[in-house]
Amino acid sequence: MKNKSLSDSIAGRIYLHNLLLVLAAVLLTGGVGLYTALSVRRNDLDTVIRETSRTISGMEIVRDALKSGDPGGPFRGRLTDELDLILEKNSQVEIIVVCDTDSVRYYHNRHDEIGHHFTGDDQKEILHGGDPYISEAEGTLGKQRRAFFPVLGDKGEIIGFVMTSILSSSLSRIMWRMTAAYIILVVILFAAGALLAAAFMQSLKRTLLGFQPEELAKKYIERTEVLDAMEEGICAADSEGRIIFLNKTARRIMGLGGSGELEGSNIKDVFPLQRMDNVLKSGRGEYNIREKFGESRVLSTRIPIRNGDEMIGAVTIMRDKTEMVRMAEELTGTKYMLDTMRALQHEFKNKMHVILGFLEMGSPEEAREYILGTTLVSEEAVSAVAKLVPMPDLAALLIGKIMRARELGIRLMVKQDSFFKEKEGGLPSESFITIIGNLVENAMDELNSNTCKVKEIELGLYVDENSTIITCDDTGGGIPEDILIRLYDRSTTTKGKGHGIGFSLIREITDAYEGVIHIDTEPEMGTSIEISLPV
Structure with a gap:
């Protein structure tokens, strides 16, 4: 991807927006904080000069000096010393003035101003009996913020006033220093915010596996389109079993085309028969599992999704084999028919030879009775299989195997206590055919190669x-120990000697459905195999 300017990329816009957000937050909090701090500081200074005026107005030496009526009288020295000491101890007060009712100064921190008239006219209100107040006015030393307090005589009459103040220039310096401190703090906070925003973007980039957000968005759209275009259905869920992705083919296979937004739904709520939770619990994949979703025949593979050693979900890949299965069933049906016809041909020849023998012996009545009393396959056997097995392809397999076994001189029968209740979500017919076909074929191969007197398969x-149990018992020579230990190896074949052909396929189906295979075999006694599946 070509490099973009900072403002063109999503990452750049996020970074700029974060910076603007940080700047706005810092300016807002800094402005409010500065305004509050300046207001508090001004109020503190006002309180200092007001309280100082009040304290001085109540001093006995101040009243005595004003009652004497002479600024340079006997009280001047003492008054000057005490008020100079107050100024020295209180650095926040810069000017103290004591005046009589004619605004003549009895004290000023610039001693040469004693005896001169007060500068300004903002003292009039206090001399006319007003409440103590603070004002701003031009004085001898410049513009000031002044606090006025009356000095009362023995009878409560006003005999003068006290003014304490701070120069406006000094107040401005204090305010500017505070403002500068806050500006520095704002700059520091903004720089820290910029660094944090940059760190966040780096963390985001690591989370996005090194991609820029717009690159990841583009790849997401591309991959979603690719996955939706695939013929395989894909359904992914997180570790809690919630759907995180479902492509169009999966929706079609599951019959969920019009179900709206399904991401975030529990897989069991959307499709209860999905076996995704088995993979999430066990952490083991399931491969090439035959399943049926409504009318769709599906070959499913379920794989756990891991982030290192942590299991974070699972994905199911579904291949719709409906049409292929239909064709396979037709072909399989043709194969069974050919096998049956071949067996019928051999059986028919044998019976024709018997009839020919009767005719050659001149016994037409015996030939007639033989013809009327014989069938190629007992009607009872065909009826029993058709009644027991609701799957036509599986029933055809069993009838074909019965005829093939009869041709080989083997008695193949279905146990009378068998029962078969087909159900939705149960073992597919292809799996039944794979298991039963291999079990019976292996048993017939063993019995056909054996010289035992009784050749039977049950x-x-x-x-x-709730479950599926398949058993197969034969009267053959048993499975040798060296073959038994490697029975499920695909390279193991015992045709003509014992069981084993197709056992690897049987094991794959059994493992996929978390089933169990139990084999009981004894030399020259036969073999009993039981396959239990919890479906």
């Missing part, structure tokens, strides 16, 4: 709402 099917 198949048990126990399928209900």
